[in-house]
Amino acid sequence: xxxxxxxxxxxxxxxxxxxxxxxxxxxxxxxxxxxxxxxxxxxxxxxxxxxxxxxxxxxxxxxxxxxxxxxxxxxxxxxxxxxxxxxxxxxxxxxxxxxxxxxxxxxxxxx
Amino acid sequence: xxxxxxxxxxxxxxxxxxxxxxxxxxxxxxxxxxxxxxxxxxxxxxxxxxxxxxxxxxxxxxxxxxxxxxxxxxxxxxxxxxxxxxxxxxxxxxxxxxxxxxxxxxxxxxxxxx
Numbered sequence: 001x002x003x004x005x006x007x008x009x010x011x012x013x014x015x016x017x018x019x020x021x022x023x024x025x026x027x028x029x030x031x032x033x034x035x036x037x038x039x040x041x042x043x044x045x046x047x048x049x050x051x052x053x054x055x056x057x058x059x060x061x062x063x064x065x066x067x068x069x070x071x072x073x074x075x076x077x078x079x080x081x082x083x084x085x086x087x088x089x090x091x092x093x094x095x096x097x098x099x100x101x102x103x104x105x106x107x108x109x110x111x
Numbered sequence: 112x113x114x115x116x117x118x119x120x121x122x123x124x125x126x127x128x129x130x131x132x133x134x135x136x137x138x139x140x141x142x143x144x145x146x147x148x149x150x151x152x153x154x155x156x157x158x159x160x161x162x163x164x165x166x167x168x169x170x171x172x173x174x175x176x177x178x179x180x181x182x183x184x185x186x187x188x189x190x191x192x193x194x195x196x197x198x199x200x201x202x203x204x205x206x207x208x209x210x211x212x213x214x215x216x217x218x219x220x221x222x223x224x225x
Contacts, residue, residue, distance in 0.1 A: 032211035036154075043202060043216040044154060051211060089154060093211055097142065097159030097166035104153050 002027040004092050006102030014110050019077045021105045023090035026071070032093040033073045035064060038104075039086045047088075048075070080109045113137045115217035117203050123223045124193055132188045132220045134203030143186045144204040144214060145178065147171065154202065160186065190222075198224045 003026045013019050025033075031052035036044035050057045050064045050073065057064050063076040077084055090102040116135045124130045136143050145157040158168040160178055177189045186205075190197055200221050204214040 034213065043218050045216070046213045049213060091154075097144075097161065098169070099144070099156055099214065101154040101156070 002030075002092065002094065002098070002100045004090060004100045004102040006090050006105060008105060009103065010106045010108070012108040012110065013080050015080060015082060017080055019075075019080055019084070019107055019109075021075045021088055021090065021107075023073050023075075023092075023102050024071055025073070025092040025100075027092065027094055027100075028071070029094045030071075030092040033064070033066060034091050034093070034099075035075050036089045036091065036101075037086045038089065044089060077107075080107075082109050082111050085109045115203055115205055115215050117201075117217035117220050119220060120218065121221045121223070123225065126195055126224050127192050130190050130193055130222065132190075132201050132203075132222070134186045134188075134217055135184050136186055136203070136205030137207075137215055138184070140205035140207050140215075142166075142206045142212070142214075143178075143180070144206075145188045146202045146204065146216075148200045148202065148219075150199070157188070193222075193224045195224050198222060 005024045007022050034049040037047045038044045048062050048064050050066050061078045066073045087104045087106050089104050091099050093099045118133045143160040147155045156169050157172045159166040175191045179187050200219045202219045203217045206212040206214045
Protein backbone atom coordinates (compact mmCIF):
# COMPACT_ATOMS: atom_id res chain seq x y z
CA UNK A 1 0.00 0.00 0.00
CA UNK A 2 0.95 3.65 -0.02
CA UNK A 3 3.66 4.71 2.39
CA UNK A 4 5.52 7.89 3.26
CA UNK A 5 8.88 7.67 5.01
CA UNK A 6 10.11 10.75 6.88
CA UNK A 7 13.57 11.54 8.31
CA UNK A 8 14.87 12.49 10.75
CA UNK A 9 12.46 11.75 13.57
CA UNK A 10 14.12 14.44 15.71
CA UNK A 11 16.13 17.45 14.64
CA UNK A 12 17.86 19.95 16.88
CA UNK A 13 19.35 23.14 15.42
CA UNK A 14 20.75 26.39 16.71
CA UNK A 15 18.67 29.50 16.16
CA UNK A 16 19.57 31.01 12.80
CA UNK A 17 20.69 27.72 11.27
CA UNK A 18 18.80 25.86 8.55
CA UNK A 19 16.70 22.74 9.01
CA UNK A 20 16.02 20.12 6.37
CA UNK A 21 13.43 17.36 6.60
CA UNK A 22 13.22 14.65 3.96
CA UNK A 23 10.40 12.40 2.82
CA UNK A 24 10.03 9.55 0.38
CA UNK A 25 6.74 8.30 -1.03
CA UNK A 26 5.92 4.98 -2.61
CA UNK A 27 2.89 5.60 -4.82
CA UNK A 28 3.98 6.88 -8.23
CA UNK A 29 0.46 8.28 -8.76
CA UNK A 30 1.00 10.79 -5.93
CA UNK A 31 0.77 14.33 -7.24
CA UNK A 32 0.22 16.62 -4.27
CA UNK A 33 2.55 17.02 -1.30
CA UNK A 34 1.53 19.21 1.64
CA UNK A 35 3.60 19.94 4.73
CA UNK A 36 1.99 20.50 8.10
CA UNK A 37 3.27 22.04 11.32
CA UNK A 38 1.74 20.80 14.56
CA UNK A 39 2.37 22.48 17.88
CA UNK A 40 1.74 20.54 21.06
CA UNK A 41 -1.96 19.88 21.54
CA UNK A 42 -2.94 21.80 18.44
CA UNK A 43 -4.30 21.04 15.00
CA UNK A 44 -1.99 20.34 12.03
CA UNK A 45 -1.58 23.55 10.06
CA UNK A 46 -0.62 23.64 6.41
CA UNK A 47 2.60 25.61 5.94
CA UNK A 48 3.42 24.90 2.32
CA UNK A 49 2.44 22.49 -0.45
CA UNK A 50 3.74 21.48 -3.85
CA UNK A 51 2.16 19.82 -6.84
CA UNK A 52 3.86 17.29 -9.07
CA UNK A 53 4.21 19.67 -12.02
CA UNK A 54 6.54 21.90 -9.96
CA UNK A 55 10.06 21.13 -8.75
CA UNK A 56 10.45 23.80 -6.11
CA UNK A 57 8.32 26.30 -4.21
CA UNK A 58 9.34 28.98 -1.74
CA UNK A 59 7.46 31.06 0.79
CA UNK A 60 9.69 33.41 2.78
CA UNK A 61 11.90 31.21 5.01
CA UNK A 62 10.27 27.97 3.92
CA UNK A 63 10.93 26.05 0.72
CA UNK A 64 9.94 22.65 -0.57
CA UNK A 65 11.63 20.65 -3.32
CA UNK A 66 10.25 17.67 -5.21
CA UNK A 67 12.12 15.02 -7.17
CA UNK A 68 9.46 12.91 -8.89
CA UNK A 69 11.94 10.48 -10.40
CA UNK A 70 13.38 9.59 -7.03
CA UNK A 71 10.02 10.04 -5.24
CA UNK A 72 11.66 12.40 -2.75
CA UNK A 73 10.47 15.71 -1.39
CA UNK A 74 12.07 17.91 1.23
CA UNK A 75 11.25 20.85 3.48
CA UNK A 76 13.87 23.53 4.02
CA UNK A 77 13.55 26.13 6.79
CA UNK A 78 16.17 28.87 6.78
CA UNK A 79 17.09 31.27 9.59
CA UNK A 80 15.26 29.15 12.13
CA UNK A 81 13.64 30.80 15.13
CA UNK A 82 12.52 29.32 18.48
CA UNK A 83 8.88 29.61 17.36
CA UNK A 84 9.66 27.15 14.53
CA UNK A 85 9.92 24.45 17.20
CA UNK A 86 7.11 21.95 16.54
CA UNK A 87 6.40 18.61 14.89
CA UNK A 88 6.45 18.74 11.10
CA UNK A 89 4.60 16.21 8.97
CA UNK A 90 5.01 15.60 5.28
CA UNK A 91 2.11 14.05 3.40
CA UNK A 92 1.29 12.63 0.02
CA UNK A 93 -2.00 12.68 -1.84
CA UNK A 94 -2.61 10.45 -4.84
CA UNK A 95 -4.90 12.96 -6.45
CA UNK A 96 -7.86 11.08 -5.14
CA UNK A 97 -9.23 11.42 -1.68
CA UNK A 98 -6.57 9.81 0.46
CA UNK A 99 -3.70 11.62 2.19
CA UNK A 100 -0.90 9.60 3.74
CA UNK A 101 1.21 11.28 6.42
CA UNK A 102 4.81 10.67 7.35
CA UNK A 103 5.72 9.80 10.92
CA UNK A 104 6.70 13.36 11.78
CA UNK A 105 9.89 15.24 12.67
CA UNK A 106 10.21 16.92 16.03
CA UNK A 107 12.18 20.12 15.44
CA UNK A 108 13.89 21.87 18.34
CA UNK A 109 15.35 25.32 17.72
CA UNK A 110 17.72 26.32 20.50
CA UNK A 111 18.00 30.00 21.31
CA UNK B 112 -10.94 33.42 8.26
CA UNK B 113 -13.45 30.54 8.15
CA UNK B 114 -12.61 27.53 10.30
CA UNK B 115 -13.54 23.90 10.70
CA UNK B 116 -15.20 23.45 14.09
CA UNK B 117 -15.41 20.21 16.05
CA UNK B 118 -17.45 19.22 19.08
CA UNK B 119 -16.97 18.11 21.74
CA UNK B 120 -13.34 18.99 22.44
CA UNK B 121 -13.06 16.01 24.80
CA UNK B 122 -15.27 12.92 24.99
CA UNK B 123 -14.97 10.27 27.68
CA UNK B 124 -16.86 7.05 27.01
CA UNK B 125 -17.11 3.57 28.47
CA UNK B 126 -15.79 0.73 26.34
CA UNK B 127 -18.54 -0.78 24.20
CA UNK B 128 -20.55 2.41 24.03
CA UNK B 129 -21.37 4.29 20.86
CA UNK B 130 -19.87 7.71 20.29
CA UNK B 131 -20.59 10.42 17.73
CA UNK B 132 -18.04 13.08 16.92
CA UNK B 133 -19.30 16.18 15.20
CA UNK B 134 -17.75 18.56 12.71
CA UNK B 135 -18.86 21.64 10.85
CA UNK B 136 -16.69 22.01 7.74
CA UNK B 137 -15.98 25.33 6.07
CA UNK B 138 -19.21 26.33 4.37
CA UNK B 139 -18.20 26.32 0.70
CA UNK B 140 -16.02 23.23 0.93
CA UNK B 141 -17.09 20.04 -0.83
CA UNK B 142 -14.63 17.42 0.43
CA UNK B 143 -14.61 16.19 4.00
CA UNK B 144 -12.21 13.96 5.89
CA UNK B 145 -11.66 12.26 9.22
CA UNK B 146 -8.21 11.51 10.62
CA UNK B 147 -7.00 9.89 13.81
CA UNK B 148 -3.88 10.66 15.83
CA UNK B 149 -2.90 8.41 18.70
CA UNK B 150 -0.91 10.36 21.29
CA UNK B 151 2.61 11.03 20.08
CA UNK B 152 2.10 9.32 16.74
CA UNK B 153 1.40 10.34 13.19
CA UNK B 154 -1.84 11.50 11.66
CA UNK B 155 -3.71 8.56 10.12
CA UNK B 156 -6.28 8.85 7.35
CA UNK B 157 -9.65 7.28 8.15
CA UNK B 158 -12.11 8.32 5.45
CA UNK B 159 -12.96 10.91 2.83
CA UNK B 160 -16.46 11.98 1.81
CA UNK B 161 -17.74 13.76 -1.26
CA UNK B 162 -21.13 14.19 -2.86
CA UNK B 163 -22.82 12.43 0.05
CA UNK B 164 -20.85 9.24 -0.16
CA UNK B 165 -17.56 7.78 1.01
CA UNK B 166 -14.85 8.34 -1.57
CA UNK B 167 -12.09 6.38 0.07
CA UNK B 168 -11.40 4.72 3.41
CA UNK B 169 -8.44 3.15 5.15
CA UNK B 170 -8.05 -0.25 6.76
CA UNK B 171 -8.69 1.39 10.13
CA UNK B 172 -12.19 2.40 9.02
CA UNK B 173 -13.90 -0.94 9.59
CA UNK B 174 -17.55 -1.81 10.16
CA UNK B 175 -17.51 -0.13 13.56
CA UNK B 176 -17.09 3.25 11.91
CA UNK B 177 -19.58 5.24 9.87
CA UNK B 178 -19.84 8.80 8.60
CA UNK B 179 -22.83 10.91 7.77
CA UNK B 180 -23.73 14.36 6.58
CA UNK B 181 -27.13 14.63 8.22
CA UNK B 182 -27.82 18.16 7.01
CA UNK B 183 -26.17 20.89 4.97
CA UNK B 184 -23.60 21.80 7.58
CA UNK B 185 -22.65 18.90 9.88
CA UNK B 186 -20.36 15.96 9.18
CA UNK B 187 -20.27 13.21 11.79
CA UNK B 188 -18.12 10.21 12.66
CA UNK B 189 -19.80 7.41 14.58
CA UNK B 190 -17.99 4.60 16.35
CA UNK B 191 -20.54 1.89 17.12
CA UNK B 192 -18.91 -0.10 19.90
CA UNK B 193 -15.81 1.63 21.18
CA UNK B 194 -12.64 -0.21 22.13
CA UNK B 195 -9.75 0.91 24.32
CA UNK B 196 -7.57 1.31 21.24
CA UNK B 197 -10.00 3.86 19.79
CA UNK B 198 -8.62 6.36 22.30
CA UNK B 199 -7.02 9.09 20.19
CA UNK B 200 -7.43 12.61 18.88
CA UNK B 201 -9.85 12.70 15.97
CA UNK B 202 -9.46 15.50 13.46
CA UNK B 203 -12.00 16.56 10.88
CA UNK B 204 -10.79 18.40 7.77
CA UNK B 205 -12.35 19.92 4.70
CA UNK B 206 -11.11 21.15 1.37
CA UNK B 207 -12.57 23.19 -1.44
CA UNK B 208 -13.38 22.42 -5.03
CA UNK B 209 -11.21 20.17 -7.13
CA UNK B 210 -8.56 17.66 -6.33
CA UNK B 211 -5.47 18.44 -4.38
CA UNK B 212 -6.68 21.48 -2.57
CA UNK B 213 -5.30 22.34 0.87
CA UNK B 214 -7.12 20.64 3.71
CA UNK B 215 -8.14 22.74 6.70
CA UNK B 216 -8.18 20.91 10.01
CA UNK B 217 -10.39 21.43 13.02
CA UNK B 218 -9.03 21.54 16.56
CA UNK B 219 -9.90 17.89 17.09
CA UNK B 220 -11.87 15.83 19.59
CA UNK B 221 -9.89 13.95 22.20
CA UNK B 222 -11.65 10.59 22.67
CA UNK B 223 -10.87 8.69 25.85
CA UNK B 224 -12.23 5.16 26.22
CA UNK B 225 -12.36 3.79 29.75
